[in-house]
Amino acid sequence: MTEPPADPLQTLTARVAALAELCRRLADENRSLRHSQEQLIAERAQLVSKNEQARARVEAMIHRLKALEDNA
Known part of the structure; x- marks a missing residue:
């Protein structure tokens, strides 16, 4: 027996949630990289x-x- 098609709204909600999480992780990584860059610039x-x-x-x-x- 095949599964009924997933609710498009649930699928969209899950995709938006995944994108929001990815955006948060990328923002954290970006913040960390900028901090590291500032430290490296100061060290240089x-x-x-x-x-x-x-x-x-x-x-x-x-x-x-x-x-x-010359004096010798």
Whole structure:
């Protein structure tokens, strides 16, 4: 025996509920990804700053070494 066709309203209601749940999950994932992106951008800015500081220190050492070499 075959099943009677499902009520179209119930089918539509179930599909809308599934889409609403998917939308909620995607919004949560999007929020999480944006938060991660903000953290990575901040971390990158810190690393760039540290890199610039290290470069400046190395350049200063090179200048001091050259000055010492010129005085020798």
